[in-house]
Amino acid sequence: MGTDIYGAIEVRDLIDAASDREASWVHCMDLYPLYPGSDYSAFGCLFGIRNWNGWEPVAEGRGLPADVSDPVRKDYDHLEEIDAAIGAATWVSWPELRDLDMTVTPLARGVLDVNENGSSLHHCYRVEDEWPADVVAEYGPPPAGESPVGAAYGSWQSGGATLTYQKVTRNDVLGPGTGWDHVFAVMRTLAQRFGDENVRLVAWFD
Structure with missing residues (x-):
């Protein structure tokens, strides 16, 4: 079973610019279709979900905010009722x-991407101090060397497959072209209206 992300961007606004009183958080827009993907590298990097290559998550397991907006809480409760996952x-x-x-970068030494034809x-594999055994069995030892330790990053062909050994950064999984760049752009724009501290993303998974 795959893992999908759900959620929404929330904002809040001061009731009175001269007052310290703050309005409740309100639902601004759903995460989908702004971000329609299910990239586990991003999930692991941000939230510790499917964290197969060892990121130190930015915001893991915080639960719903105590002051979450009513629409977001109702959406979460409804989905929880119909889906035990x-x-x-x-x-x-x-x-x-x-x-x-x-x-x-994550804790992994690198990531080995295998693309057939x-x-x-x-297919992505976490690389530590040894090449993944099933990859070596199917495609042979990588020309980068018998061990990933000290091996140069790069790509090579094996039959009809392209194998790419690469170092991964947060920018690779959250930056331009990932879909998360759109989420960040919307939140940045909202922050110009409501203030940086008054914009947040609430998320959950199945």
Whole structure:
């Protein structure tokens, strides 16, 4: 079974600019279709979900915010009632996303991507101090060397397959072209209206 993400961007506004009183958080827009993907690398990087290559998550397991907006809570409760797999709720503020160091890498030494015959399907493997045994059995030892330790990143062909050994950063899984760049752009724009601390993303998974 695959894992999908659900959620919404929330905002809040000061009731009175001269007052410290704050309005409740309100639902602004759903995550879908702004982000329609299910990239486990991004899920692991941001929320610790399907964290197969060892990211230090930005916002793991925080639960629904105590002051979550009514529409978001109702949406979550409804999905939880009809789908026992729903859970792992969490949230992340715009300042946390705004200030991410996009050069950070996961614990894995690298990622080995295997693409057969130029198809849209890719198989990704976490690489530590040894090449994945099933990859070596099927495609032979990588020309980069018998061990990933000290091996150069790069691509090579084996039959009809293209294998790419690469270092991965947050920018690779959250940056341009990932879909998360659209989420960040919307939150950045909302922050210009409501203030950085008054924009957040609430998310959960199945």
